[in-house]
Amino acid sequence: xTVWRGFLAAAAAAVLFLAAPATAREYTQKTDKVTxxxxxxxxxxxxxxxxxxxxxxxxxxxxxxxxxNPGDIGEPTRVKxxxxxxxxxxxxxxxxxxxxxxxxxxxxxxxxxxxxxxxxMPTGDVFRTARLRVDIxxxxxxxxxxxxxxxxxVDLPVTGRDLRPTAQWDKAVQTAEHxxxxxxxxxxxxxxxxxxxxxxxxxxxxxxxxxxxILTLKAISLAQSPYxxxxxxxxxxxxxxxxxxxxxxxxxxxxxxxxxGEQIGWGFQLQSPWFVGIMIVIxxxxxxxxxxxxxxxxxxxxxxxxxxxxxxxxxxxxTGFFAVLIASPCTAPFMGIAIGYTLTAPLYVYYPVFLALxxxxxxxxxxxGLFPKAIHRVLPRPGKWMDILKKIFAIPVFLTIxxxxxxxxxxxxxxxxxxxxxxxxxxxxxxxxxxxxxNHQPVFIDFTAKWCITCLMNKKVALQSEKFMKAxxxxxxxxxxxxxxxxxxxxxxxxxxxxxxxxxxxxxYDGKSEKYKILPQLLTPSILEKALQ
Numbered sequence: 001x002t003v004w005r006g007f008l009a010a011a012a013a014a015v016l017f018l019a020a021p022a023t024a025r026e027y028t029q030k031t032d033k034v035t036x037x038x039x040x041x042x043x044x045x046x047x048x049x050x051x052x053x054x055x056x057x058x059x060x061x062x063x064x065x066x067x068x069n070p071g072d073i074g075e076p077t078r079v080k081x082x083x084x085x086x087x088x089x090x091x092x093x094x095x096x097x098x099x100x101x102x103x104x105x106x107x108x109x110x111x112x113x114x115x116x117x118x119x120x121m122p123t124g125d126v127f128r129t130a131r132l133r134v135d136i137x138x139x140x141x142x143x144x145x146x147x148x149x150x151x152x153x154v155d156l157p158v159t160g161r162d163l164r165p166t167a168q169w170d171k172a173v174q175t176a177e178h179x180x181x182x183x184x185x186x187x188x189x190x191x192x193x194x195x196x197x198x199x200x201x202x203x204x205x206x207x208x209x210x211x212x213x214i215l216t217l218k219a220i221s222l223a224q225s226p227y228x229x230x231x232x233x234x235x236x237x238x239x240x241x242x243x244x245x246x247x248x249x250x251x252x253x254x255x256x257x258x259x260x261g262e263q264i265g266w267g268f269q270l271q272s273p274w275f276v277g278i279m280i281v282i283x284x285x286x287x288x289x290x291x292x293x294x295x296x297x298x299x300x301x302x303x304x305x306x307x308x309x310x311x312x313x314x315x316x317x318x319t320g321f322f323a324v325l326i327a328s329p330c331t332a333p334f335m336g337i338a339i340g341y342t343l344t345a346p347l348y349v350y351y352p353v354f355l356a357l358x359x360x361x362x363x364x365x366x367x368x369g370l371f372p373k374a375i376h377r378v379l380p381r382p383g384k385w386m387d388i389l390k391k392i393f394a395i396p397v398f399l400t401i402x403x404x405x406x407x408x409x410x411x412x413x414x415x416x417x418x419x420x421x422x423x424x425x426x427x428x429x430x431x432x433x434x435x436x437x438x439n440h441q442p443v444f445i446d447f448t449a450k451w452c453i454t455c456l457m458n459k460k461v462a463l464q465s466e467k468f469m470k471a472x473x474x475x476x477x478x479x480x481x482x483x484x485x486x487x488x489x490x491x492x493x494x495x496x497x498x499x500x501x502x503x504x505x506x507x508x509y510d511g512k513s514e515k516y517k518i519l520p521q522l523l524t525p526s527i528l529e530k531a532l533q
Contacts, residue, residue: 025038025039025040025042025043025154025156026038026039026168027152027154029150029152031140031148031150032060033059033060033061033063033140033146033148034057034058034059034060034063034065034138034140034148035057035058035060036055036056036057036058036136036150037055037056037058038053038054038055038056038134038152038154039053039054039055039056039168039169039172039173040052040053040054040154040156040169041053041163041165041166041169042156042163042165043156044156044157044158044159044163045122045130045156045157045158045159046122046158046159046160046161046162046163047122047123047158047160049122049162049163050090050119050120050121050122051119051120051121051122051156052117052118052119052120052165052169052173053117053118053119053120053134054115054116054117054169054172054173054176055079055115055116055117055134055136056113056114056115056172056176057077057110057113057114057115057116057138058112058113059110059111059112059113059114059140061142062111062142063140063141063142064100064109064110064111064140064141064142065077065109065110065114065138065139065140065141066107066108066109066110066138066139066141066451067094067097067108067109067110068094068097069097069108070107070108070109070451071099071100071105071106071107071108071109072105072106072107073105073107073450073451073452073453073456074107074108074109074139074141074451074453075138075139075147075451077109077110077114077116077136077137077138077139078135078136078137078138079092079116079118079134079135079136080134080135080136080137081118081120081132081133081134082132082133082134082135083120083132084130084131084132086122086123087120087121087122087123087130087132088120088121089118089119089120089121090118090119090120090121091118092116092117092118093116093117093118093180094114094115094116094180095110095113095114095115095116095176095179095180096179096180097109097110098110098111105453105456105457107453113179114179115176115179115180117173117176117180120132130154130155130156130157130158131153131154131155132153132154132155132156133151133152133153133154134151134152134154135149135150135151136149136150136151136152137149139451141452141453141454143454143521143522144452144454144502144503144504144521145449145451145452145453145454145455145502145503146501146502146503147484147487191349191352191353194338194342194349194353195338195352195353195356196356197335197338198335198338198339198353198354198356198357198360199356199357199359199360200360201335201338201357201360202335202356202357202358202359202360202361202362202363203360203361203363203364204335204360205327205335205360205361206361206363206364206365208327211326211327212393212396213286213290213390213393213394213396213397229372229373232369232370232372233369233370234313234316235313235316235369236316236365236366236367236368236369236370237366237369238313238316238317238320239316239317239319239320239323239362239365239366239369240320240359240362240365240366241317241320242316242317242318242319242320242321242322242323243320243321243323243324243358243361243362243365244320244355244358244359244362245320245321246320246321246322246323246324246325246358247324247354247355247357247358247361248351248354248355248358250324250354251350251351251353251354252350254350255347255350273408276404276407276408277408279325279326279404280401280404280405280408282325282326283326283397283400283401283404284401286397287394287397287398287401290390290391290393290394290397291390291391291394292387292390320362320365323361323365324358324361327361335357338353338356338357339353339357342354424472424478424479425446425479425480425481426478426479426480426481427480427481427483428445428447428480428481428482428483428490428491428494429480430490430493430494432480433445433480436478436509437509437514438514440511440512441476441478441509441511442475442476442477442478442508442509442510442511443477443478443480443507443508443509443511444472444477444478444479444480444506444507444508444509444532445480445481445482445505445506445507445508446459446463446479446480446481446482446504446506447482447484447491447494447495447500447503447504447505447506447507448481448482448483448484448503448504449483449484449485449503450483450485451485452484452503452504454504454521454522455503455504458504458506458522458523461523461524461525462523462524462525462527462528463523463528465525465528466525467525467526467528467529468525468528468529468532471528471529471532471533472532475511475532477532482494484503498516498518504521505518505521506518506519506520506521506523507519508531508532517531519531
C-alpha cells in the first residue's frame, strides 16, 4: 500500500509538472490618464535564474508623463521596488524620451507609450514564496497636471526547475525593444559623430565674432615678438592644457546639475547676472585695447610688462583657462548639435565630447605657438595695417558688449519684477484664508507647482502683469500661493474642497460674500482684470 501511494504521488507530481508550464505574469492597473501593465518573464522564481520585469505606460487622450530627466520643469516618473531579503534589482532602462517645447520651456517625457525594464536577481537564500512590491508614481500633464500612483504586488512561488520565457513575454519585449535607448553599437556611432562635430565646432568657435579678434591679437603678438621656438611651444601646450581643464570643469558641472534634475547646456554661465557683468568688463578691456586706448600686453595676464618664464607659463595656462569663459556668448556650427546630443545621452558621453570641443577650440592658438616661424612668414612686417585691422575687429567686440548689456538689463529687470510680484504672496493657510473670507476680505489663491508648465506660463504671462498688479492694489486683494510641488495633504484636501484634483487652479473671493469664483486654467492679463473687477 505504501509503495502504491508513493507511485500515485509521483505520478501526480509528474502530471502537475507537465501541465503547469512557467507562463509570464501580466498585471494591469488603470487611472483616468494612464494604463500601467506589468509583465514578468516567469510566473515562478528559480534562485538560479533572474526575473525580468517589463512595465508599460499607455497614456490616454493627449496626456503625457515625464522622463527621468524631465527638463526645465516636471517630475520624473518613479519606479520603487520593495524586495524581500535575498533579492536585488539591477540597473533599469527606460524608453528613449520625447522632447516637448512650449514658449522656450523644454521638457522630456512620453506622449503615447513608454516602457521600463529591469532585472530582479534572486540568491540561494530565498523564501518559498517571493512577494515583490513595486510602487509607481508619475505626473500626468495636459493643460493641467495631476500626480498619480499605483502599486503592484507580485507573488511568485519558488521552484527548483528550469524556467523558460513564454511567447507572451517575448512578444511584449519585442514590442518594447524599439523604444529603448539605441543599442551600444548605435551609441558608439553616435558618440563618434558627436566627438567629431564637437572638435570641428571647437575650431569654428575661434572664428565667431566674439572670439576671432582675440585670435587675431594672438597672431599679431607672435608676429611682433622675437622668434623663440622652445618658449613658444611650451606656452602653446600650457594654453591647450588650460582650455582642456576649463572645458572639463564645465562638463563636470553640467553632469552634477543633470543628476540633480536640471537640464542646461552650453552658455549656462550666462544665466548669472554676475557672470554677464564680468564678461562685459573683460570685453570692454579688449575693446579699449583694440582701439589702443589702453595698452595691455594680455588682458588676462597677472602682470604687465616683463615677467619671469615661470610666471609666463602660468599665465599661458590661465589664458587658456579663461579663454573658455570668453567663448561663452558664442555657439559655433556643429557645436550645438554635438552638445544637444550630449544632453540626452548617458553621463559618460559628456567628457569625450567636451574634450574634443576643448581640443578643437585650442587648436588654432596651439598651432600658432607650435609653429611661430610660419606665423612670421605669413604675416607681413608690423606696420599701419595692424592698427587698421585692430580697429576693424573692435566692431564685433563692441557689438558683443552691447548684446551682453542687453542680456544683463533683462536679467536684472526680470529679477526685479519677480521680487516685486512675490512681495505680497503668502504661503497658503486654510485657516487664515477662512478668516479673511469671514471678515469680507478679498482673497486670491494660486494652486501651483514647479513641475506645472501651464502654471509657469500663467505666472509669466498673467500673474506678473501690470494689470494684475494694479487690480491687486486697487482692490486690496490678499494673495496666497499653494505650492503643490511636493505632496502636501493640506493642499490636496483644499483641491478636493473646490472639486478639483489637478492644477493649475485659481480661486477668487471678492470679499462681498463667502462664495468663490474659479478662474480659467489658461490666464491672460485681460481675463484676470475682468475676473477681479
